[in-house]
Amino acid sequence: xxxxxxxxxxxxxxxxxxxxxxxxxxxxxxxxxxxxxxxxxxxxxxxxxxxxxxxxxxxxxxxxxxxxxxxxxxxxxxxxxxxxxxxxxxxxxxxxxxxxxxxxxxxxxxxxxxxxxxxxxxxxxxxxxxxxxxxxxxxxxxxxxxxxxxxxxxxxxxxxxxxxxxxxxxxxxxxxxxxxxxxxxxxxxxxxxxxxxxxxxxxxxxxxxxxxxxxxxxxxxxxxxxxxxxxxxxxxxxxxxxxxxxxxxxxxxxxxxxxxxxxxxxxxxxxxxx
Amino acid sequence: xxxxxxxxxxxxxxxxxxxxxxxxxxxxxxxxxxxxxxxxxxxxxxxxxxxxxxxxxxxxxxxxxxxxxxxxxxxxxxxxxxxxxxxxxxxxxxxxxxxxxxxxxxxxxxxxxxxxxxxxxxxxxxxxxxxxxxxxxxxxxxxxxxxxxxxxxxxxxxxxxxxxxxxxxxxxxxxxxxxxxxxxxxxxxxxxxxxxxxxxxxxxxxxxxxxxxxxxxxxxxxxxxxxxxxxxxxxxxxxxxxxxxxxxxxxxxxx
Numbered sequence: 001x002x003x004x005x006x007x008x009x010x011x012x013x014x015x016x017x018x019x020x021x022x023x024x025x026x027x028x029x030x031x032x033x034x035x036x037x038x039x040x041x042x043x044x045x046x047x048x049x050x051x052x053x054x055x056x057x058x059x060x061x062x063x064x065x066x067x068x069x070x071x072x073x074x075x076x077x078x079x080x081x082x083x084x085x086x087x088x089x090x091x092x093x094x095x096x097x098x099x100x101x102x103x104x105x106x107x108x109x110x111x112x113x114x115x116x117x118x119x120x121x122x123x124x125x126x127x128x129x130x131x132x133x134x135x136x137x138x139x140x141x142x143x144x145x146x147x148x149x150x151x152x153x154x155x156x157x158x159x160x161x162x163x164x165x166x167x168x169x170x171x172x173x174x175x176x177x178x179x180x181x182x183x184x185x186x187x188x189x190x191x192x193x194x195x196x197x198x199x200x201x202x203x204x205x206x207x208x209x210x211x212x213x214x215x216x217x218x219x220x221x222x223x224x225x226x227x228x229x230x231x232x233x234x235x236x237x238x239x240x241x242x243x244x245x246x247x248x249x250x251x252x253x254x255x256x257x258x259x260x261x262x263x264x265x266x267x268x269x270x271x272x273x274x
Numbered sequence: 275x276x277x278x279x280x281x282x283x284x285x286x287x288x289x290x291x292x293x294x295x296x297x298x299x300x301x302x303x304x305x306x307x308x309x310x311x312x313x314x315x316x317x318x319x320x321x322x323x324x325x326x327x328x329x330x331x332x333x334x335x336x337x338x339x340x341x342x343x344x345x346x347x348x349x350x351x352x353x354x355x356x357x358x359x360x361x362x363x364x365x366x367x368x369x370x371x372x373x374x375x376x377x378x379x380x381x382x383x384x385x386x387x388x389x390x391x392x393x394x395x396x397x398x399x400x401x402x403x404x405x406x407x408x409x410x411x412x413x414x415x416x417x418x419x420x421x422x423x424x425x426x427x428x429x430x431x432x433x434x435x436x437x438x439x440x441x442x443x444x445x446x447x448x449x450x451x452x453x454x455x456x457x458x459x460x461x462x463x464x465x466x467x468x469x470x471x472x473x474x475x476x477x478x479x480x481x482x483x484x485x486x487x488x489x490x491x492x493x494x495x496x497x498x499x500x501x502x503x504x505x506x507x508x509x510x511x512x513x514x515x516x517x518x519x520x521x522x523x524x525x526x527x528x529x
Contacts, residue, residue, distance in 0.1 A: 181348065182345050
């Protein structure tokens with residue numbers, strides 16, 4: 001047998017080793033890299049604001065933002081703002097997502113509902129929901145109702161679109177299999193269509209829950225004394241950059257948290273994917 | 275229970291795929307349907323099992339299915355059609371749940387069919403962990419669980435490599451010898467047809483008509499790999515089909 005040498009040249013005359021040209025195109029998650037990027041950005045901001053080549057009007061000192069955040073926590077105001085916001089987010093997103101999933105499944109299953117509702121959803125989707133807030137205040141009241149409605153409507157459309165796309169992508173041979181074994185219509189939907197659509201539904205939820213957080217701030221523009229959105233908007237109008245950034249950081253963390261939670265659910269529910 | 279096909283003709287949007295097929299599938303026999311691609315053999319199988327309506331003609335069940343039969347006409351698909359989110363045992367359980375069979379009774383049936391298909395050690399494995407041959411064994415176990423009167427097999431071994439195919443053919447033969455089942459077995463592979471078929475139905479190219487029926491009397495258990503008698507049959511079948519297959523291959527597809 002011929003042995004292969006590691007160098008570029010071989011003992012065999014007039015021959016060379018075939019160079020490697022495969023690999024790549026397969027990104028892997030490297031957790032620490034994300035932290036390093038955050039740390040670098042924050043240190044540059046800290047350095048710039050301290051050294052003075054970033055003016056105090058452009059960006060607050062990250063250490064000051066942290067200080068503000070600390071004060072917010074110590075004074076107990078943090079939870080006074082966080083609690084109503086989280087409730088609004090949870091209630092609104094739950095209503096919107098469950099309505100979106102139900103309607104999406106119906107669109108995926110029935111010709112009439114599909115033909116009737118797909119244009120309606122296409123018409124609702126591009127409307128900036130924030131523009132409808134005054135209307136919602138009249139319809140659902142200045143209290144929590146209008147806030148729930150705004151967040152629910154904003155999460156409904158992307159969830160419905162993702163869900164019916166996911167139902168369309170369920171392997172038809174599995175449905176034929178269910179029919180060939182005499183499974184009832186309801187069993188086929190519950191045991192084949194729904195789990196088959198789950199990957200698409202969850203990736204749709206990633207998008208729609210991020211939209212829900214955006215709309216949370218919008219919802220707290222009118223008639224909210226407490227809430228992260230109200231806090232951020234108030235700081236913005238007073239040009240209090242430290243408080244503005246402290247609020248923004250909370251919203252970002254909320255987004256990361258929601259995304260992580262969906263990741264956990266995906267690992268739990270979608271372990272069957274190859 | 276026998277199956278009788280009476281004058282089945284079928285066309286898709288005015289495009290004739292099969293014409294006047296009359297065929298008896300006797301109880302306890304394996305009937306293989308072979309033919310060039312596009313002759314409508316898979317469509318015929320879907321018609322037999324009620325997944326598609328023929329344009330003309332009808333399919334009759336003659337006699338009663340066995341008493342504990344949950345699903346008289348049961349398919350085995352080419353691409354296995356296993357739910358990827360259920361384990362091997364869960365996939366079998368799926369077809370029992372709708373008949374209200376749960377708990378100990380379900381476990382007894384699942385263990386029995388997994389044992390018959392040599393899968394007991396893989397009961398908790400997900401489809402993604404199983405090889406192609408194993409997946410098709412799970413599908414066979416699932417079909418056995420409903421105790422079918424007739425198994426409708428649509429190219430069940432075509433997605434497998436040739437060695438796995440040999441192994442599974444042996445398994446099917448031993449399953450049949452242990453408890454003879456009725457089957458309609460659609461394939462384009464003549465070696466499978468002569469190994470497993472008591473009766474081989476040769477269809478012509480589109481529109482598919484019955485060109486010839488070949489009966490092989492040699493018992494399934496005596497049929498060996500590269501058996502000279504079977505090779506004679508296979509050669510004869512290929513002669514019947516060759517020109518049709520060539521013409522079918524040269525046809526344009528209508529999609």
